[in-house]
Amino acid sequence: QVQLQESGPGLVKPSQTLSLTCTVSGGSITTNGYGWTWIRQPPGKGLEWMGAIVYSGSTGYSPSLKSRTTISRDTNKNQFTLQLSSVTPEDTAVYYCARVTSASYDYWGKGTLVTVSS
Secondary structure, eight states: EEEEEEESEEETTSOOOOOEEEEEEEEEEEETTTTEEEEOOOSHHHHEEEEEEETOOEEEOOOGGGGEEEEEEEEEEEEEEEEEEEGGGGGEEEEEEEESSSOEEEEEEOEEEEOOOO
């Protein structure tokens, strides 16, 4: 059973960089065929795909967030991370990490609320 767990600060000040880590257990992030993604949901809004890193280490980002987003990984720790720079209160959201296959997002973390406020 694959499990994902998000971790990181729950409060970030405007203009700072939001950093979150997703720790994966029960499966390797380097297994062929899988991608590992970050998705967020602002209060009262829908899900927003932010970007992903695939098993090979290649990354892809949402065009609207690309200039501020970096996704990286630590294969030794089986973790992947999200960094979102120059945050504003509009970046307040529940942030999820998830595994993606060719067919679906099949495993999700529980999500972590990040509030951007001074």
